Amino acid sequence: MSGTNDPNQADAELLGDLASVLARTDAVPGHVVDAAYAAFETRDLEAQLAVLLRDSAADGARELAGVRGASTRLLTFSVGEERFVEVDIDPDGERRTLTGYVVPSEPGELVVEHAGGQTTAGIDAHGRFSAALVPSGPVRLRVTLPGVRPILTEWMPV
Amino acid sequence: MRKHHFRGTLAVLSAHSTFDSAASLRAAANGDAAAWRWIVDRYSRLVWATVRGHRLADADAADVVQTTWLRLVESLGRIDDPDRLGAWLVTTARREALRVIASSARTVPTDDHGELPDPQRPLEHRLLVHERDTLLREALARLPESQQLLLRLLAADPPATYEEISIALDMPIGSIGPLRRRYLDRLRNELAASGITEAQ
Secondary structure, three states: OOOOOOHHHHHHHHHHHHHHHHHHHOOOOHHHHHHHHHHHHHOOOOOEEEEEEEEHHHOOHHHHHHHOOOOOEEEEEEEOOOEEEEEEEEEEOOEEEEEEEEEOOOOEEEEEEEOOEEEEEEEOOOOEEEEEEEEOOEEEEEEEOOOOOOEEEOOEEO | OHHHHHHHHHHHHHHHHHHHHHHHHHHHHOOOHHHHHHHHHHHHHHHHHHHHOOOOOHHHHHHHHHHHHHHHHHHOOOOOOHHHHHHHHHHHHHHHHHHHHHHOOOOOOOOOOOOOOOOOOOHHHHHHHHHHHHHHHHHHHOOOHHHHHHHHHHOOOOOOOHHHHHHHOOOOHHHHHHHHHHHHHHHHHHHHHOOOOOOO
């Protein structure tokens, strides 16, 4: 930081100092970069994407849940306008229990993909599922139903 | 001949960022893992800077960064404007950071991201650098979040372009220069308040 009367140069120097400090002391952790490389392996060309329709945490429904003393978060995903996946996220420390159902209701299989691997659960005749002990962090749900292409929800941190 | 070649390299470098982002996205969409690594290497510091600008705790910051990359993988082949990958990443990281802040009780805001001294350096030098680093980071942490975010994006390696910032932060491109000056002034004042002046 040499003294200067030129404000442009002074700004460039201060920003340069900031860049150098952040590069030295707040570099991207190696495990974060490694996870980013590995993210490529989640590429799936077969499945159909279920996009997030609603996140109760983002639309004020959380306050209502709070009134009831619950801390559950509800996510709704949809494939087109004919198929939906509803998921309740129930936190317990660093673990999550995911319960929900698919609409229209059909039996099938659910796989929750997460940083620790996969958690598999059945989908019963009423379309209901429950997966416990899912680690917190980004997850997606792979829903396999008879006669349709596998459904994959968008990745969501839970 | 050699000189000619050198000029050619410079011309390629100047067009480098947009050309390679779009080409790498196309290649990655076709399954090219090396192209994916190029994208991560090119943009991971920018994504990190975006998330750090939102004062998330370490574990949440890592989750948001990973969610951003996973979303890019699931969006491969569907990015509207591949030339603006940087803006897409910053926008996505920012949205996911805000989502985690809104949805999570486990988020503990932190201004102190653990820093470890480099054991290779002589102790005395380390202490001086360490103290200056700490003061500058503390000064940054005292700025409002939106100001920290802009400065972190400008201080990333490579820095966000004004176009990327304009898209991702939804602000007119002409306002970024004046804001940059104002926020750096603010940072300078915070530093002065902590006893460090620029002329030393």
